[in-house]
Amino acid sequence: MLFSILDNIGTIAFAISGALTAIEKRMDIFGVLMIAIVTAFGGGTLRDILIGNFPVTWLTDLSNFYVVTGSVVITILFRKVLLKLPLSLLFFDAIGLGIFTLIGIQKGLLVNLHPLVCVLLGTVTACFGGVIRDILCNEVPAIFHKEVYATACMAGGVVFFAGEYFAFSRDVIFISTIVTIIVIRLLAVRYSWSLPHVKVWGE
Amino acid sequence: MLFSILDNIGTIAFAISGALTAIEKRMDIFGVLMIAIVTAFGGGTLRDILIGNFPVTWLTDLSNFYVVTGSVVITILFRKVLLKLPLSLLFFDAIGLGIFTLIGIQKGLLVNLHPLVCVLLGTVTACFGGVIRDILCNEVPAIFHKEVYATACMAGGVVFFAGEYFAFSRDVIFISTIVTIIVIRLLAVRYSWSLPHVKVWGE
Amino acid sequence: MLFSILDNIGTIAFAISGALTAIEKRMDIFGVLMIAIVTAFGGGTLRDILIGNFPVTWLTDLSNFYVVTGSVVITILFRKVLLKLPLSLLFFDAIGLGIFTLIGIQKGLLVNLHPLVCVLLGTVTACFGGVIRDILCNEVPAIFHKEVYATACMAGGVVFFAGEYFAFSRDVIFISTIVTIIVIRLLAVRYSWSLPHVKVWGE
Numbered sequence: 001m002l003f004s005i006l007d008n009i010g011t012i013a014f015a016i017s018g019a020l021t022a023i024e025k026r027m028d029i030f031g032v033l034m035i036a037i038v039t040a041f042g043g044g045t046l047r048d049i050l051i052g053n054f055p056v057t058w059l060t061d062l063s064n065f066y067v068v069t070g071s072v073v074i075t076i077l078f079r080k081v082l083l084k085l086p087l088s089l090l091f092f093d094a095i096g097l098g099i100f101t102l103i104g105i106q107k108g109l110l111v112n113l114h115p116l117v118c119v120l121l122g123t124v125t126a127c128f129g130g131v132i133r134d135i136l137c138n139e140v141p142a143i144f145h146k147e148v149y150a151t152a153c154m155a156g157g158v159v160f161f162a163g164e165y166f167a168f169s170r171d172v173i174f175i176s177t178i179v180t181i182i183v184i185r186l187l188a189v190r191y192s193w194s195l196p197h198v199k200v201w202g203e
Numbered sequence: 204m205l206f207s208i209l210d211n212i213g214t215i216a217f218a219i220s221g222a223l224t225a226i227e228k229r230m231d232i233f234g235v236l237m238i239a240i241v242t243a244f245g246g247g248t249l250r251d252i253l254i255g256n257f258p259v260t261w262l263t264d265l266s267n268f269y270v271v272t273g274s275v276v277i278t279i280l281f282r283k284v285l286l287k288l289p290l291s292l293l294f295f296d297a298i299g300l301g302i303f304t305l306i307g308i309q310k311g312l313l314v315n316l317h318p319l320v321c322v323l324l325g326t327v328t329a330c331f332g333g334v335i336r337d338i339l340c341n342e343v344p345a346i347f348h349k350e351v352y353a354t355a356c357m358a359g360g361v362v363f364f365a366g367e368y369f370a371f372s373r374d375v376i377f378i379s380t381i382v383t384i385i386v387i388r389l390l391a392v393r394y395s396w397s398l399p400h401v402k403v404w405g406e
Numbered sequence: 407m408l409f410s411i412l413d414n415i416g417t418i419a420f421a422i423s424g425a426l427t428a429i430e431k432r433m434d435i436f437g438v439l440m441i442a443i444v445t446a447f448g449g450g451t452l453r454d455i456l457i458g459n460f461p462v463t464w465l466t467d468l469s470n471f472y473v474v475t476g477s478v479v480i481t482i483l484f485r486k487v488l489l490k491l492p493l494s495l496l497f498f499d500a501i502g503l504g505i506f507t508l509i510g511i512q513k514g515l516l517v518n519l520h521p522l523v524c525v526l527l528g529t530v531t532a533c534f535g536g537v538i539r540d541i542l543c544n545e546v547p548a549i550f551h552k553e554v555y556a557t558a559c560m561a562g563g564v565v566f567f568a569g570e571y572f573a574f575s576r577d578v579i580f581i582s583t584i585v586t587i588i589v590i591r592l593l594a595v596r597y598s599w600s601l602p603h604v605k606v607w608g609e
Binding site for chain 1: 428429431432433434435436437438440442451458460461462463465466468482485530540542543570
């Protein structure tokens with residue numbers, strides 16, 4: 001139940017982030033809706049495709065569509081307020097990141113994949129909606145050069161399997177995974193953390 | 204039979220549109236062929252992947268390859284004429300749009316998806332070949348900001364399920380769906396319809 | 407055994423090529439790793455998806471991950487040397503091209519696809535990792551406009567099925583396919599071969 005609520009919060013945050021990006025790119029309302037859908041569902045879709053889970057999740061559960069469509073309408077109506085509230089957006093986005101990573105890890109476990117691969121699947125679930133969004137908007141995906149983003153997901157994955165190793169309860173593992181990701185992500189933005197770039201020649 | 208002819212017309216139109224785009228981008232003949240293949244098969248491939256229909260259609264039916272290859276040869280030979288005939292191209296393209304939407308809707312019904320999802324699948328089938336073409340050519344996909352395109356497909360989808368609801372005959376539903384899409388698409392170009400863009404600040 | 411060694415050489419070459427591209431794009435180390443993974447696994451992943459082979463290969467065989475990660479570490483450490491040795495890189499890359507085309511053709515035969523489609527699958531396996539790499543780096547994929555690359559794969563495919571037709575032994579077919587691709591690719595670079603571009607108007 002709580003899980004489902006958090007899932008919806010993540011979907012909403014990702015839909016809003018996609019819609020705002022599309023609005024800034026001067027897309028029409030169809031474009032805005034499509035980019036929001038792709039941002040919210042893209043990561044889970046790629047995950048489902050990689051592990052062979054068909055039809056992909058969002059085709060058989062319409063509720064997510066209504067959530068995304070509602071988010072887009074609200075984003076369009078309140079875009080001026082939202083653009084002034086990057087911090088609240090960031091917070092929702094971090095929650096989505098945490099939840100989607102957890103969901104991805106579990107989907108990987110369901111098909112008996114190696115923990116390392118599960119962590120990667122979780123990261124793909126959480127991050128690749130944004131990657132596809134950036135590709136469709138004709139930009140180099142932000143996560144490849146800008147911020148600590150996927151790294152937060154991977155850290156959460158490590159916490160997950162550490163929790164499994166020490167046989168903590170399901171609830172403890174779930175919550176600590178999500179909280180780890182959210183905290184790292186927020187701290188990274190707060191303190192402008194970024195991964196080292198590889199320097200060429202004498203830069 | 205008529206269906207198969209129309210399908211081929213759609214494939215030809217999409218292959219030509221892809222080839223012309225690649226020629227304008229100064230690609231070599233392999234690039235032109237690949238972009239034509241991607242434009243013609245991309246939407247159907249993405250649809251097949253999403254619903255889990257493997258191997259994807261064009262891998263098991265070579266005839267489509269010959270149609271695309273022939274279209275590319277003709278496009279290269281007659282590129283000067285074709286570039287002067289945007290209207291005939293537009294007309295073929297609109298037919299392709301109508302047919303591919305209809306095919307996508309039916310593939311969705313075959314795997315028992317919700318009508319709303321079927322309409323989206325139809326739209327994906329008709330539009331995403333062009334989206335992938337634009338991504339490969341390093342441009343923001345035209346359908347997200349330029350014209351009434353996907354919207355025509357969706358309108359056709361509404362007509363389809365309205366027809367189902369009123370229990371019209373298969374033929375009537377099929378024809379009215381395709382005609383709706385073609386007419387809306389042509390009118391949209393003729394009268395420069397476009398969807399509203401979302402304005403930011405005081406634009 | 408030899409096959410497995412060659413496979414690893416191909417993976418290493420593609421991972422290095424991806425990592426160097428990402429370094430030039432000033433990505434952070436996560437971006438460098440991701441682009442290397444995508445370049446090395448992207449073609450095989452797309453092939454597996456098209457024929458419906460799930461979960462895709464690299465999810466169930468971790469050894470490839472270690473190979474890619476090791477390649478990335480070495481690329482970062484020795485980037486100055488590597489950037490001065492384009493010829494050795496080119497040679498590895500050509501080996502990867504040969505091996506991956508052969509693997510793709512055989513995967514197609516396993517699911518009873520037509521020889522023509524198998525050749526295309528082999529080409530996709532060998533080339534599309536690079537295409538996805540270029541898309542993620544926001545560039546028009548090099549193979550569409552730059553060099554004889556996919557064409558070498560296709561020539562290798564023709565050799566493969568010519569060998570099958572004349573009932574040569576497996577080893578002879580495999581080796582001649584790979585050697586054909588490597589030789590054509592190296593000659594193409596040495597003598598600056600390129601496919602004809604389609605001219606528009608009076609260029």
